[in-house]
Amino acid sequence: MRRCGVVAWAVAAAISILFVDAADAQQPTLPAEVSEWLERDQARRWATMIAEGDSIFNSGSCARCHGEAGSGGRNGPDLTDTTWVQSDGSLEEIRRTVFWGVRRELLSDPALRFEMNPGGGLDLEWNQYASLAAYVWSLSNETGLPGR
Numbered sequence: 001m002r003r004c005g006v007v008a009w010a011v012a013a014a015i016s017i018l019f020v021d022a023a024d025a026q027q028p029t030l031p032a033e034v035s036e037w038l039e040r041d042q043a044r045r046w047a048t049m050i051a052e053g054d055s056i057f058n059s060g061s062c063a064r065c066h067g068e069a070g071s072g073g074r075n076g077p078d079l080t081d082t083t084w085v086q087s088d089g090s091l092e093e094i095r096r097t098v099f100w101g102v103r104r105e106l107l108s109d110p111a112l113r114f115e116m117n118p119g120g121g122l123d124l125e126w127n128q129y130a131s132l133a134a135y136v137w138s139l140s141n142e143t144g145l146p147g148r
């Protein structure tokens with residue numbers, strides 16, 4: 001009986017070592033110089049997305065309903081607070097709201113005059129939904145960027 005337990009333990013240990021090895025093999029350790037460079041590149045891409053979202057939001061239809069910099073307007077809610085009525089406020093869900101818009105029957109407030117069209121009525125490129133989500137998200141979250 002005891003022997004059985006020892007064998008089972010040894011088999012389990014061997015399997016876990018195999019899996020750990022496989023996981024290690026998939027993740028090569030990059031030289032510090034390379035990983036720092038990639039991190040800087042990611043931060044730069046994130047900043048570019050937020051800037052692009054800002055420009056679309058404040059020059060396009062979004063600001064007309066949601067106010068300058070999402071501060072809230074008569075036809076669209078404030079997007080700078082942490083209250084979310086259409087989602088949990090995660091980046092992915094904000095992107096989903098921007099993509100699909102908000103149909104009349106889903107409006108949280110029946111007194112609202114207009115529904116929100118998909119993409120706010122704009123003809124957007126695929127990556128621009130992500131940029132808008134990044135910008136809207138940044139209005140109520142720490143962006144990770146210096147000075148914001």
Ligand code: HEC
Pocket residue numbers: 057061062063064065066075076077079083084085086087094097098102106107108109112114115116117119120121122132136
């Ligand atoms: C015609 C007015 C209008 C336009 C234009 C518009 N929205 Fe909206 N937006 C709304 C309304 C109305 C809601 C739903 C509010 C509710 O349910 O209380 C909404 C909801 C949202 C939400 C969800 C807010 C929450 O609390 O969950 C996001 C995010 C959003 N809009 C982003 C945008 C972006 C980005 C654009 C531009 C691409 C845009 N909207 C354009 C009217 C508009």
